[in-house]
Amino acid sequence: MNANSPNYRSECALSTALDVIGDKWSLLVVRDMCMNKTKYGDFQSSPEGIPTNILANRLRRLEEIGIIEKKPYHTKPLRYEYFLTAKGANLLPVLQQLAIWAHQHVPECGTPPDWFLDATPEHIIAAQNTKQQP
Amino acid sequence: MNANSPNYRSECALSTALDVIGDKWSLLVVRDMCMNKTKYGDFQSSPEGIPTNILANRLRRLEEIGIIEKKPYHTKPLRYEYFLTAKGANLLPVLQQLAIWAHQHVPECGTPPDWFLDATPEHIIAAQNTKQQP
DNA sequence: GATAGTAACTTGCATAATACAAGTTTCTTA
DNA sequence: TAAGAAACTTGTATTATGCAAGTTACTATC
Numbered sequence: 001m002n003a004n005s006p007n008y009r010s011e012c013a014l015s016t017a018l019d020v021i022g023d024k025w026s027l028l029v030v031r032d033m034c035m036n037k038t039k040y041g042d043f044q045s046s047p048e049g050i051p052t053n054i055l056a057n058r059l060r061r062l063e064e065i066g067i068i069e070k071k072p073y074h075t076k077p078l079r080y081e082y083f084l085t086a087k088g089a090n091l092l093p094v095l096q097q098l099a100i101w102a103h104q105h106v107p108e109c110g111t112p113p114d115w116f117l118d119a120t121p122e123h124i125i126a127a128q129n130t131k132q133q134p
Numbered sequence: 135m136n137a138n139s140p141n142y143r144s145e146c147a148l149s150t151a152l153d154v155i156g157d158k159w160s161l162l163v164v165r166d167m168c169m170n171k172t173k174y175g176d177f178q179s180s181p182e183g184i185p186t187n188i189l190a191n192r193l194r195r196l197e198e199i200g201i202i203e204k205k206p207y208h209t210k211p212l213r214y215e216y217f218l219t220a221k222g223a224n225l226l227p228v229l230q231q232l233a234i235w236a237h238q239h240v241p242e243c244g245t246p247p248d249w250f251l252d253a254t255p256e257h258i259i260a261a262q263n264t265k266q267q268p
Numbered sequence: 269g270a271t272a273g274t275a276a277c278t279t280g281c282a283t284a285a286t287a288c289a290a291g292t293t294t295c296t297t298a
Numbered sequence: 299t300a301a302g303a304a305a306c307t308t309g310t311a312t313t314a315t316g317c318a319a320g321t322t323a324c325t326a327t328c
Contacts (some may be wrong), residue, residue: 010181011244014165014229017236022158026265031148040276051316056277066297079321087239094231099241101228102151105221110145158286174305177283190306212296213305
C-alpha cells in the first residue's frame, strides 16, 4: 500500500515495461510529444480521440513515473506544457519498432514518416529544447 | 460487424500496432514462445501467472491474426503445440527494445539475458524448427 | 458590461477487459 | 479403481476504459 512497492508482475524486464507503459494510451501520448505536441488540447486533437479523463490520468501518471515533466507557460489561470524527459525520449526505439512491425505486417495501416524512423532520443530532446527557448 | 472491418483507432502504424498486440498479456505469450515454450501449461507456469481464461483467449486471437500457429502433437485427446509465425517472430525487436528500456530506466527490474538481446527473428524460427523436427 | 468562447480539466455513470475460482473432458499412471 | 495431469470452459467479481456533461478561470466580441 505504500508508494515504494510498485509490485510488478515479475522480475522480467519485458513484463515490467508492460506494467509501466503497456496500456492502451500511454505510448500514444509519448508519440504526440515526439511530434512536438506539448499541450492538453494538442493531445486531445490527435486522430485516435483519447477520452479526456483518460488523458488527464495518463499525464498525471507519466509525470509521477518520470517519463514526462510539466512546465508552466501561463499564469492566471495556471497552465502547463508537457515535455518528455530522457527516460521518456528513450521510449522512441520502442515506438519505432512497433510502427515498423505494424507497417510490415498489418495491411490496412499507414506508413510511418521517415523523420520518425530516422529520429533518435537525442533529436527529440533537442527539438523540445528549441521549442522551449525560442 | 464483419471480419474484414478491424476498425483501428487511426491510420497511424504505432496506434495500429497497439490495437493488435497492445494489451497486457499478448507480448508475454510471444516472449514465452521465443524461449521455446510451446504448450498451454508452459505458458501458464510463467512467473506472471496469466489467468487461464485469458491465456485461452489470447492463443485463439493470436492464431486468428496470424502471429502464431498451432500443430497437433497428440491425438486422443487432441492437443496442440503453438509456434510463432514469421509475423510473430518479427515482434522480437519490439520485445528487445521494451526490455532494454525497462532495464535502463526501472530500478527494480531484472536484467534481460544476453541470448535474448542478441537473438534475431531468424534465430527464433530456426530454433522452433529444430524443436519440431527432432 | 453581458454573452460567447477557449483551455484544461473533474465527475458520474455505462460498458468492456481482466482476474479469480470452480468445473469439465479425456486420457495416463499408481 | 482411484488419483492425477493437460487443456480448457463457465460464472462472477473487480478494474479499466469510454462517453457525456459540468466546472473554473480567463479572453475576446457585441
